[in-house]
Amino acid sequence: MSKYQALRRAKAGALACLIVAAIVFTITVIGMRQGYHSLWLSLIKTASEAAMVGGIADWFAISALFRPIPSWNRRTVAGLHIPHTDVVVRNQPMIAENLALFVKERFFHETTLVRFVREVKPTQVLTQWLSQPQNAAQLSHYISQFLAASLRVYDDRLVQAFIWRGVRKIIRYLDLSSLAAQVLDVSTKDGRHQVVLSQLLGQLSHYLNNSQTQQMLAQRVSSWLKSEHYMVEKLLPTEWLSEKSAQLAIEAMANFLSEIQHADNNPVREQLEQNLATWIEKLRRDPIWRQKIEKMTEQILVHQHFAHYLYQIWQDLCQRLAVDLDSDTSITRDNIAVFMTASAKLMSENQSLQVLLDTHLESAAQKMAPKVSNFVVRHIQKTVESWDAREIVNQIELNIGKDLQKVRVNGTLVGALIGMGIFLVEHLLLNLPF
Numbered sequence: 002m003s004k005y006q007a008l009r010r011a012k013a014g015a016l017a018c019l020i021v022a023a024i025v026f027t028i029t030v031i032g033m034r035q036g037y038h039s040l041w042l043s044l045i046k047t048a049s050e051a052a053m054v055g056g057i058a059d060w061f062a063i064s065a066l067f068r069p070i071p072s073w074n075r076r077t078v079a080g081l082h083i084p085h086t087d088v089v090v091r092n093q094p095m096i097a098e099n100l101a102l103f104v105k106e107r108f109f110h111e112t113t114l115v116r117f118v119r120e121v122k123p124t125q126v127l128t129q130w131l132s133q134p135q136n137a138a139q140l141s142h143y144i145s146q147f148l149a150a151s152l153r154v155y156d157d158r159l160v161q162a163f164i165w166r167g168v169r170k171i172i173r174y175l176d177l178s179s180l181a182a183q184v185l186d187v188s189t190k191d192g193r194h195q196v197v198l199s200q201l202l203g204q205l206s207h208y209l210n211n212s213q214t215q216q217m218l219a220q221r222v223s224s225w226l227k228s229e230h231y232m233v234e235k236l237l238p239t240e241w242l243s244e245k246s247a248q249l250a251i252e253a254m255a256n257f258l259s260e261i262q263h264a265d266n267n268p269v270r271e272q273l274e275q276n277l278a279t280w281i282e283k284l285r286r287d288p289i290w291r292q293k294i295e296k297m298t299e300q301i302l303v304h305q306h307f308a309h310y311l312y313q314i315w316q317d318l319c320q321r322l323a324v325d326l327d328s329d330t331s332i333t334r335d336n337i338a339v340f341m342t343a344s345a346k347l348m349s350e351n352q353s354l355q356v357l358l359d360t361h362l363e364s365a366a367q368k369m370a371p372k373v374s375n376f377v378v379r380h381i382q383k384t385v386e387s388w389d390a391r392e393i394v395n396q397i398e399l400n401i402g403k404d405l406q407k408v409r410v411n412g413t414l415v416g417a418l419i420g421m422g423i424f425l426v427e428h429l430l431l432n433l434p435f
Contacts, residue, residue, distance in 0.1 A: 018056060018410050025052075026050055029042055033046070043424065051420020051423070052417035056409060058416075063409060066405075067089060067394045068087055089390070089394050093390050097383075100382075104377060105378045109377055118366050122355075123359065124348065124362070131345035142334060144334075177298060182280075189274075198261075198270070202259075202261055
């Protein structure tokens with residue numbers, strides 16, 4: 002049964018109760034006119050009379066919510082309505098405002114959001130959920146679908162042109178000199194670059210001391226002697242000279258790198274430190290350097306071959322990713338699932354990190370709550386105000402009208418009971434002995 006049919010049946014039931022009360026009232030009045038007078042007949046008449054009053058009063062109260070009374074149709078000239086009827090339509094702006102404020106105070110108030118984050122512990126919940134491989138696979142599937150859809154949108158040439166124009170504008174507006182200075186400053190803070198340099202030098206020394214590297218260098222020296230110094234190669238032992246020269250060169254280079262690696266006050270390190278400090282300062286303050294970087298950036302942006310090269314690389318990456326995402330055995334999708342499962346495992350083993358992330362979420366919710374709640378209030382208020390008033394009335398009546406018709410039935414029955422009670426009290430008071 003549809004909501005509309007259920008509403009019509011409920012209205013018919015409430016109307017039937019009122020009609021029964023009216024019929025009973027009519028019969029009792031006719032009986033009294035015919036000379037039938039008894040206590041029971043008077044009691045039934047009073048009860049049916051009160052039932053009609055209760056039923057009609059509740060009909061008026063419920064109908065006044067949804068439409069004007071009297072309700073004139075379009076074919077007649079509208080007359081004056083009873084005040085305070087058609088409540089929903091007349092108060093649509095107030096309903097919109099109050100609904101928006103209710104949602105704001107009950108759902109998006111900062112204390113509510115903070116309490117929600119604190120009680121739910123979203124980091125822990127997400128960690129436990131992602132720890133299940135099927136959940137991680139499901140989420141990675143959704144992410145892959147989103148990426149694939151984004152790539153399909155990007156495949157449109159108008160969208161591509163719009164994105165590339167936006168990227169060029171962003172790059173032109175960026176202060177690349179200051180950005181580069183900040184990156185270098187952060188990278189060199191507390192000697193971080195020196196640690197990286199030591200590791201790189203260690204790896205390079207290990208590579209130079211490798212027998213394969215030494216053999217390759219000896220072969221290169223031998224080939225050079227044979228091609229550039231043919232006569233010398235005939236007179237001298239080329240293989241021995243190549244091997245020894247390669248060994249000596251590698252030893253000298255290894256020693257040089259080892260000195261730089263293990264000595265903090267090495268001149269090369271000091272010179273690098275000075276050069277980095279100079280570059281950072283010039284990137285920040287020197288207008289000549291800033292102009293050079295801006296000019297170089299502009300040349301790169303307007304260089305057609307370079308732009309085409311970057312564009313082709315990006316296109317190829319997007320096409321490869323799209324093909325992979327559409328595959329049933331997508332490597333990207335599997336890697337996303339593995340990454341999320343591994344991240345969840347690491348998070349589950351680090352309770353302090355979960356607490357820290359939840360604390361940051363609480364702080365973010367507290368800071369964002371005013372802006373989010375104001376946006377939600379405006380959105381709800383404008384949306385409700387834009388609705389067709391009669392459509393709102395119809396939807397409300399379809400969803401709760403069935404229960405409201407039960408109120409009419411109850412009003413009829415309760416009116417009958419109250420009428421009987423009043424009649425009995427009146428009869429008792431009239432027949433007291435004093």
